[in-house]
Amino acid sequence: MLRNKGKIMLIFTAVLIFCTAIMYNILLKNNSVETLSKYGSRGNEVTQIQTKLKRWGYYTGSIDGIYGTKTVNAVKYFQRKNGLTADGIAGPATLAAMGITSSSSSSTSTSNSSNVNLLARLIYGESRGESYTGQVAVGAVVMNRVKSSSFPNSISGVIYQSGAFDAVSDGQINLSPNSTAKKAAQDAINGWDPSYGAIYYFNPATATNKWIWSRPVTVTIGKHRFCK
Numbered sequence: 258m259l260r261n262k263g264k265i266m267l268i269f270t271a272v273l274i275f276c277t278a279i280m281y282n283i284l285l286k287n288n289s290v291e292t293l294s295k296y297g298s299r300g301n302e303v304t305q306i307q308t309k310l311k312r313w314g315y316y317t318g319s320i321d322g323i324y325g326t327k328t329v330n331a332v333k334y335f336q337r338k339n340g341l342t343a344d345g346i347a348g349p350a351t352l353a354a355m356g357i358t359s360s361s362s363s364s365t366s367t368s369n370s371s372n373v374n375l376l377a378r379l380i381y382g383e384s385r386g387e388s389y390t391g392q393v394a395v396g397a398v399v400m401n402r403v404k405s406s407s408f409p410n411s412i413s414g415v416i417y418q419s420g421a422f423d424a425v426s427d428g429q430i431n432l433s434p435n436s437t438a439k440k441a442a443q444d445a446i447n448g449w450d451p452s453y454g455a456i457y458y459f460n461p462a463t464a465t466n467k468w469i470w471s472r473p474v475t476v477t478i479g480k481h482r483f484c485k
Contacts, residue, residue, distance in 0.1 A: 332346070
């Protein structure tokens with residue numbers, strides 16, 4: 258009888274240890290999902306952050322994959338310029354603005370939905386008074402920049418590139434887009450390009466940049482002149 262009790266206790270202890278190990282692994286995985294790139298972090302994500310920020314003029318240090326003081330300051334600079342909390346931590350919102358997919362991204366559909374919403378916010382902020390075709394054309398300019406080697410290779414990267422769009426600079430990017438802007442964003446993402454390949458646009462009535470006037474015009478829609 259004592260032997261049987263001893264065996265039961267051993268089995269119970271083994272099962273308890275096994276279950277504890279499983280729970281520990283689950284917690285460890287969950288914690289790793291929530292891990293953010295911040296001061297002291299190392300790895301590929303940090304390298305991506307440094308590469309993008311250096312390309313856009315926010316970061317002047319070496320691309321070494323180490324999240325040091327220069328990287329923290331560059332991230333803060335990017336956050337301040339793009340209406341984000343300037344804490345120097347590359348959390349989900351900051352990574353999304355940079356066009357970096359973090360380990361916490363749940364699915365491609367979620368990413369696509371975020372792209373449509375972000376592009377809709379830009380369209381709404383930049384051209385909500387324009388015709389539907391004019392709004393799609395603004396979205397198409399973003400998509401054409403994504404395809405161009407001269408610009409960031411993601412929708413968020415293009416939109417949040419320093420000085421690229423007035424709606425980002427003046428905070429209108431944070432307004433809630435209407436259904437028209439959302440539909441225009443989806444049409445632009447799906448490939449409709451009323452801008453005829455334009456990568457710039459401007460309002461001739463308000464533009465003060467002399468350089469933009471020198472660009473070859475592709476089409477004029479409403480108040481916006483689209484050009485390459």
